[in-house]
Amino acid sequence: MLTITQGYKPEYVDRIHELETACFSRVYRQQGFGKLLMDEAEASLQKVGVRKMRLEVQVDNPAQVLYFKLGYRVTGVKNNYYSNGTTGVSMVKPLKRRSF
Numbered sequence: 001m002l003t004i005t006q007g008y009k010p011e012y013v014d015r016i017h018e019l020e021t022a023c024f025s026r027v028y029r030q031q032g033f034g035k036l037l038m039d040e041a042e043a044s045l046q047k048v049g050v051r052k053m054r055l056e057v058q059v060d061n062p063a064q065v066l067y068f069k070l071g072y073r074v075t076g077v078k079n080n081y082y083s084n085g086t087t088g089v090s091m092v093k094p095l096k097r098r099s100f
């Protein structure tokens with residue numbers, strides 16, 4: 001149903017979390033689960049000190065709409081980033097400091 005892989009930095013020394021992959025089976029898309037998952041992931045990561053989320057997405061992938069709506073912004077492009085030669089778009093979102 002859902003596959004999610006995230007880059008793992010044991011102690012988050014640089015306080016940056018790399019989101020590797022997020023993918024739902026087609027029947028579960030466009031129902032709010034992606035936003036829910038990202039919101040939960042960001043909240044959990046904030047709690048362990050992460051201050052910035054980072055990801056790459058294929059230039060022609062409409063998933064960018066979701067990332068824009070969540071507050072991610074483009075920081076660069078990487079030519080031939082994917083094995084099929086497609087360009088990657090780098091996106092970043094700062095996470096606000098939380099008080100508990």
Ligand SMILES: CC(C)(COP(=O)(O)OP(=O)(O)OC[C@H]1O[C@@H](n2cnc3c(N)ncnc32)[C@H](O)[C@@H]1OP(=O)(O)O)[C@@H](O)C(=O)NCCC(=O)NCCS
Nearest residue numbers: 022023024029030031032033034035056057062063065066
């Ligand atoms: C990307 C993905 C994980 C998003 O999950 P999702 O459950 O479909 O997203 P949501 O339903 O939570 O969408 C949240 C918002 O983003 C928008 N959005 C999400 N995917 C979109 C798409 N493909 N095209 C246009 N808008 C999209 C929705 O319209 C929604 O906006 P709203 O809240 O204003 O209605 C899912 O579509 C997927 O598995 N895609 C295939 C794999 C993929 O491309 N992964 C990303 C690799 S970087």
